[in-house]
Amino acid sequence: xxxxxxxxxxxxxxxxxxxxxxxxxxxxxxxxxxxxxxxxxxxxxxxxxxxxxxxxxxxxxxxxxxxxxxxxxxxxxxxxxxxxxxxxxxxxxxxxxxxxxxxxxxxxxxxxxxxxxxxxxxxxxxxxxxxxxxxxxxxxxxxxxxxxxxxxxxxxxxxxxxxxxxxxxxxxxxxxxxxxxxxxxxxxxxxxxxxxxxxxxxxxxxxxxxxxxxxxxxxxxxxxxxxxxxxxxxxxxxxxxxxxxxxxxxxxxxxxxxxxxxxxxxxxxxxxxxxxxxxxxxxxxxxxxxxx
Amino acid sequence: xxxxxxxxxxxxxxxxxxxxxxxxxxxxxxxxxxxxxxxxxxxxxxxxxxxxxxxxxxxxxxxxxxxxxxxxxxxxxxxxxxxxxxxxxxxxxxxxxxxxxxxxxxxxxxxxxxxxxxxxxxxxxxxxxxxxxxxxxxxxxx
Numbered sequence: 001x002x003x004x005x006x007x008x009x010x011x012x013x014x015x016x017x018x019x020x021x022x023x024x025x026x027x028x029x030x031x032x033x034x035x036x037x038x039x040x041x042x043x044x045x046x047x048x049x050x051x052x053x054x055x056x057x058x059x060x061x062x063x064x065x066x067x068x069x070x071x072x073x074x075x076x077x078x079x080x081x082x083x084x085x086x087x088x089x090x091x092x093x094x095x096x097x098x099x100x101x102x103x104x105x106x107x108x109x110x111x112x113x114x115x116x117x118x119x120x121x122x123x124x125x126x127x128x129x130x131x132x133x134x135x136x137x138x139x140x141x142x143x144x145x146x147x148x149x150x151x152x153x154x155x156x157x158x159x160x161x162x163x164x165x166x167x168x169x170x171x172x173x174x175x176x177x178x179x180x181x182x183x184x185x186x187x188x189x190x191x192x193x194x195x196x197x198x199x200x201x202x203x204x205x206x207x208x209x210x211x212x213x214x215x216x217x218x219x220x221x222x223x224x225x226x227x228x229x230x231x232x233x234x235x236x237x238x239x240x241x242x243x244x245x246x247x248x249x250x251x252x253x254x255x256x257x258x259x260x261x262x263x264x265x266x267x268x269x270x271x272x273x274x275x276x277x278x279x280x281x282x283x284x285x286x287x288x289x290x291x292x
Numbered sequence: 293x294x295x296x297x298x299x300x301x302x303x304x305x306x307x308x309x310x311x312x313x314x315x316x317x318x319x320x321x322x323x324x325x326x327x328x329x330x331x332x333x334x335x336x337x338x339x340x341x342x343x344x345x346x347x348x349x350x351x352x353x354x355x356x357x358x359x360x361x362x363x364x365x366x367x368x369x370x371x372x373x374x375x376x377x378x379x380x381x382x383x384x385x386x387x388x389x390x391x392x393x394x395x396x397x398x399x400x401x402x403x404x405x406x407x408x409x410x411x412x413x414x415x416x417x418x419x420x421x422x423x424x425x426x427x428x429x430x431x432x433x434x
Contacts, residue, residue, distance in 0.1 A: 009306070019314055026322050037329040041336060048340045052411045056349070059414045060421075090421055094414070099386045102412045105425045118315040 014092050018221075025217045042281035049108055053098055054287045057114075057270055060086055060094055062133065063124055067266050067292035074262035074292075078132060079255040082225070082243035088122050094194045100287040109277035116271045123271040124289070130155060130261065148258070149238035157207075157237045159185040163225055166192045168217055168250040176211035176229070178203035184237065186229060188213060205229060207237045219246035227254075267291035331432070332405050339377065340409035342367075346379070352426055353415050356381060361394040368396040373433070374404070380427045381413075387425065403431035418433040 064079035091114045103110040116123065122133040134146045149155060169192050182204030190199040205211050211230045217223040223246040232238035241254050269286040276283045346352045346364065355364050368377050376399035381388040406429050413424045 015307075015314075016309065018311075019318070022315065023318055026318060031320050034329055037333055041333050044333065044337055044340070048409065048411075052344075052347075055344075056412055056414050085416065086421055093421070094423065097384055098412060101387060101423070102410075102425055105382070105387055105427070106410045 022208040034078045045278050046276045046283045077257040082252045111275040113273035127267045133197045142287035145242045145292045147240045149235040152234045154236040156260045157258045161257045162188045163255045169194045172214045174214040176213045179206040182206040335407040339428045343409045343411045364394045369417045377430045382425045389434040402434045406431040
């Protein structure tokens with residue numbers, strides 16, 4: 001009887017000990033999973049905030065970018081308005097909002113550095129070295145220009161398709177010198193507020209020259225819109241839009257698609273820093289806008 | 293001897309049954325807690341993604357400019373049946389009282405855990421520019 005009691009007691013002790021160890025193990029496992037979930041939540045929140053702020057920055061800058069790639073060739077399209085819908089100087093207000101009101105509501109740490117975009121040149125950088133620079137300072141919302149180029153290098157654009165729409169009527173235009181022996185296929189389509197004013201031209205341009213297509217409007221000789229392609233200082237095959245529209249309500253919308261050789265993926269970002277932190281998660285980097 | 297063997301076998305089976313019952317109960321208890329943690333994370337991701345759709349599609353801007361919430365309510369009503377949600381939009385000047393408040397129909401504010409996603413929103417109005425904070429609260433229907 002005593003022997004039976006001992007075995008029974010030992011059995012119960014073993015069972016309880018096993019269950020205790022098992023629950024401790026499981027409890028530790030659970031704590032680890034909870035920690036992982038909590039950590040993942042923090043990372044998801046930080047990524048969400050950074051993505052949100054990047055989107056806002058892009059909305060303020062107003063530049064649209066689309067990239068598609070096929071074997072060995074990339075096709076990149078840019079869209080912008082001249083002058084901008086929003087004065088880019090207002091980025092400062094957005095920074096104040098992001099680091100104040102938004103940070104307070106999101107209960108996260110937010111630091112935004114847009115100083116390099118507030119110096120009069122708003123840069124959009126591409127991972128293959130191309131840069132799109134929208135110059136806006138000294139003129140507020142007027143007489144803006146944008147250049148898409150490879151600093152001190154060649155963009156290697158093999159084809160450029162330009163579409164222009166203006167809400168004011170043009171008076172005349174001076175086309176660039178088409179060159180049958182040129183090396184770059186270029187097409188240009190123009191339409192203004194008058195539906196009958198459309199223009200569609202295409203041909204070859206020599207990229208070693210500074211080619212200019214000039215539209216003039218009803219104001220003085222400087223009331224113009226220029227599309228330039230070719231040599232721009234040390235930059236080769238650079239694309240440029242020079243806006244000098246006089247009317248206060250005049251605006252040009254320009255989209256341009258560029259084809260160039262590319263074997264690597266492409267990403268692009270505004271030249272601004274975003275630093276977001278929540279709990280143990282932090283994200284510090286440039287305001288990435290997209291990749292392809 | 294046969295009788296003893298039978299008793300020992302039954303005893304062992306009973307002991308094994310008790311042991312596995314305990315293990316099953318422990319597993320079930322902890323598994324529920326784990327699932328809840330993952331569900332909360334998924335709910336946050338869902339809310340954040342849904343808010344992104346509203347922002348990128350222009351529906352948030354439209355709702356703020358027109359003071360119309362019909363289209364947003366329709367969007368919230370299409371959420372999965374077990375998910376409840378409300379959208380609040382705050383002007384930057386007042387983070388306490390929402391400018392716009394829209395809830396999914398048929399949902400009551402009863403929840404164990406509520407997930408909150410926030411987005412800052414830039415709204416263009418004529419040549420003016422305004423900033424808002426949009427908040428999407430999501431919770432599982434009880």
